[in-house]
Amino acid sequence: MKILVPTKRVPDTDQKITATADGSGVASDHLPFVVNPFDAIALEEGVRIVEKLGDDSEVIAVGIGEADYVHQLRTALAMGATRAICVECDQPLDPWNVARLLKEIVLREQPDLVLMGKQAVDDDANQTGQFLAALLDWPQATFASRIELLAGEIRVDRETDHGIETLRLPLPAVVTTDLRLNEPRYASMAGIMKAKKKPLDVIPVAELGIALEPRVEVLRYHSSETVRRGERLRSVDELVERLRQDVGAQA
Amino acid sequence: MRIVVVAEHDGTAVRGASLSALAFAQSVAAAAGGDVTWLVLGHQVDSVAQDAARFAPVLVVDSPALENPIAEPFARVISTVVKERGFELVAAASSTFAKDIVPRAAAQLGGAMASDVVRHELVDGRLQLDTPRYAGAVTATVVLQGSPQIVTVRGSAYAAAQPSGETHGVERLELDSAVFNCRGSYEGLKSKQNARPDVTEARVVVSGGRAFKNAEDFEQHVGGLADALGGAAGSSRALVDAGIAPNELQVGQTGKIIAPEVYIALGISGAVQHLAGMKNSRTIVAVNSDPEAPIFDVADYGLVGDVYKITPELIEKLESHAVGLSR
Ligand SMILES: Cc1cc2nc3c(=O)[nH]c(=O)nc-3n(C[C@H](O)[C@H](O)[C@H](O)COP(=O)(O)OP(=O)(O)OC[C@H]3O[C@@H](n4cnc5c(N)ncnc54)[C@H](O)[C@@H]3O)c2cc1C
Ligand SMILES: Nc1ncnc2c1ncn2[C@@H]1O[C@H](COP(=O)(O)O)[C@@H](O)[C@H]1O
Numbered sequence: 001m002k003i004l005v006p007t008k009r010v011p012d013t014d015q016k017i018t019a020t021a022d023g024s025g026v027a028s029d030h031l032p033f034v035v036n037p038f039d040a041i042a043l044e045e046g047v048r049i050v051e052k053l054g055d056d057s058e059v060i061a062v063g064i065g066e067a068d069y070v071h072q073l074r075t076a077l078a079m080g081a082t083r084a085i086c087v088e089c090d091q092p093l094d095p096w097n098v099a100r101l102l103k104e105i106v107l108r109e110q111p112d113l114v115l116m117g118k119q120a121v122d123d124d125a126n127q128t129g130q131f132l133a134a135l136l137d138w139p140q141a142t143f144a145s146r147i148e149l150l151a152g153e154i155r156v157d158r159e160t161d162h163g164i165e166t167l168r169l170p171l172p173a174v175v176t177t178d179l180r181l182n183e184p185r186y187a188s189m190a191g192i193m194k195a196k197k198k199p200l201d202v203i204p205v206a207e208l209g210i211a212l213e214p215r216v217e218v219l220r221y222h223s224s225e226t227v228r229r230g231e232r233l234r235s236v237d238e239l240v241e242r243l244r245q246d247v248g249a250q251a
Numbered sequence: 252m253r254i255v256v257v258a259e260h261d262g263t264a265v266r267g268a269s270l271s272a273l274a275f276a277q278s279v280a281a282a283a284g285g286d287v288t289w290l291v292l293g294h295q296v297d298s299v300a301q302d303a304a305r306f307a308p309v310l311v312v313d314s315p316a317l318e319n320p321i322a323e324p325f326a327r328v329i330s331t332v333v334k335e336r337g338f339e340l341v342a343a344a345s346s347t348f349a350k351d352i353v354p355r356a357a358a359q360l361g362g363a364m365a366s367d368v369v370r371h372e373l374v375d376g377r378l379q380l381d382t383p384r385y386a387g388a389v390t391a392t393v394v395l396q397g398s399p400q401i402v403t404v405r406g407s408a409y410a411a412a413q414p415s416g417e418t419h420g421v422e423r424l425e426l427d428s429a430v431f432n433c434r435g436s437y438e439g440l441k442s443k444q445n446a447r448p449d450v451t452e453a454r455v456v457v458s459g460g461r462a463f464k465n466a467e468d469f470e471q472h473v474g475g476l477a478d479a480l481g482g483a484a485g486s487s488r489a490l491v492d493a494g495i496a497p498n499e500l501q502v503g504q505t506g507k508i509i510a511p512e513v514y515i516a517l518g519i520s521g522a523v524q525h526l527a528g529m530k531n532s533r534t535i536v537a538v539n540s541d542p543e544a545p546i547f548d549v550a551d552y553g554l555v556g557d558v559y560k561i562t563p564e565l566i567e568k569l570e571s572h573a574v575g576l577s578r
Contacts, residue, residue: 095354096358122385124384133358139434160348178505213397218393231553236561247512247534
């Protein structure tokens with residue numbers, strides 16, 4: 001079984017993110033970068049499937065972006081990916097173009113399953129997996145919290161607003177991961193050492209023969225701030241009083 | 252601009268979040284000129300179509316293939332109707348239903364999509380859309396290139412559209428059977444029966460965090476306070492992960508994003524991912540034993556103390572004061 005895992009490089013989510021003063025982007029110079037948390041979950045799931053099958057199955061991590069992406073791809077290898085592909089592209093990318101480039105990689109690699117994050121925690125778009133599934137005309141299951149392998153098929157539990165939905169899909173398919181699918185492992189020292197010897201191909205984006213078609217033009221970024229009263233209360237009685245003012249009056 | 256809004260429904264009526272998407276669409280149409288039409292998809296959805304027709308004209312695609320929400324046929328139906336009818340803007344709610352199918356349709360329509368629109372403005376004939384990034388820490392103002400434009404709209408950012416006072420027309424569409432092809436199969440939905448309103452629909456939401464040790468305590472304190480205020484019960488991810496609260500209660504970046512009139516956080520620390528889901532609530536109340544908890548930074552009213560002591564006292568006093576909200 002061949003599993004392709006697209007991984008994005010994103011700022012660590014615990015950091016405070018602000019827009020630059022001129023609104024042209026976010027202030028990122030000081031930020032540590034990580035593998036997008038949902039992609040780490042996708043990697044973990046892929047690695048577990050391969051470990052369970054115990055054959056020559058492989059997990060291929062793919063990242064599309066600046067040369068720095070190789071750092072996060074090394075992390076993916078250390079977590080257990082078999083090999084990695086870095087598509088080097090220094091132009092800004094939106095989900096449409098990421099999906100178009102990923103499609104080319106899928107056509108080259110012919111995986112049985114594309115496992116990826118439901119959303120990148122920088123742009124929070126939640127689009128790329130669905131775009132890719134549409135471009136490939138493959139079935140999709142988004143927001144997976146459980147994946148079961150059947151013969152030539154998968155059964156996926158999906159987290160929705162109304163509860164857990166179960167879908168059965170034939171392979172090949174695109175599956176996007178939700179938080180509760182698994183707890184990704186940390187890369188061990190041995191994993192990090194092994195990763196150094198694993199193949200990491202760097203492909204210049206031009207080699208894929210896809211002209212970028214920008215779809216999302218960002219005019220400006222601004223930091224979101226709301227001002228709060230910040231009043232500290234001393235007793236439950238005071239809280240009841242405030243709730244009566246704020247809540248009761250609207251009833 | 253010709254605009255279509257995907258009507259999400261419960262089999263009987265249009266959901267509130269879609270009425271917010273309709274309000275967005277009507278506002279764009281008012282500024283740019285144009286018209287707004289509903290698209291109702293499903294099986295045996297006459298009552299949904301009738302409900303929708305109180306607000307705007309309705310197109311209906313009714314087929315057994317659309318009985319259950321599976322992205323493949325739903326997306327193809329949407330993209331087919333949008334192409335056939337020449338719609339230039341497609342709007343839907345920011346729900347898991349729409350987030351699954353609408354991007355798939357968007358890719359079939361050229362990929363010009365923005366998720367989670369919270370504000371819009373027509374400037375020199377171009378539709379500028381505000382979309383939150385980085386768990387809401389930053390907002391990007393974007394313009395989509397190409398047509399049609401496809402958006403999902405945050406229910407918390409747009410007040411629900413009101414009925415127009417007249418009954419609009421309902422048109423049933425017949426599509427080629429190939430449009431309904433589907434390789435996957437739907438095996439069911441497991442939901443906890445929740446008698447309380449959904450967090451996305453309630454005016455008051457009471458959420459519990461890791462302070463609560465088990466499901467009974469959560470139900471008694473969080474559920475009890477929600478009931479005392481006629482509101483919904485929500486939770487942080489910590490409790491969902493621990494199996495103490497059901498999944499659909501999760502508020503946050505990766506749960507539901509809400510802006511009720513009052514949000515009460517009980518024993519929740521206030522991680523950025525949680526704040527992303529509730530920080531636009533009108534009034535925020537926090538109860539936490541740690542005076543330094545970051546949740547207090549976004550709270551209008553903060554009370555330091557043990558939720559196991561404070562919540563029962565609060566429930567009792569609220570009940571005797573009869574403070575409550577009708578939904
Ligand atoms: C990619 C990603 C996405 C995420 N998405 C979400 C999301 O959508 N929603 C979400 O909520 N989280 C999300 N998280 C998790 C988030 O980072 C936090 O871990 C989580 O919100 C913490 O939940 P909590 O506040 O209940 O628990 P904790 O952080 O453990 O806080 C518990 C709080 O309760 C207080 N407390 C303890 N006992 C008592 C008591 N008896 N009385 C009063 N106070 C008490 C403590 O002082 C503390 O402040 C996400 C994380 C990641 C990495
Ligand atoms: N530049 C990228 N390189 C590799 N994978 C990506 C990239 N951008 C997005 N993805 C994948 O698409 C998923 C959803 O991203 P998004 O649609 O931007 O929220 C991510 O979790 C990744 O798996």
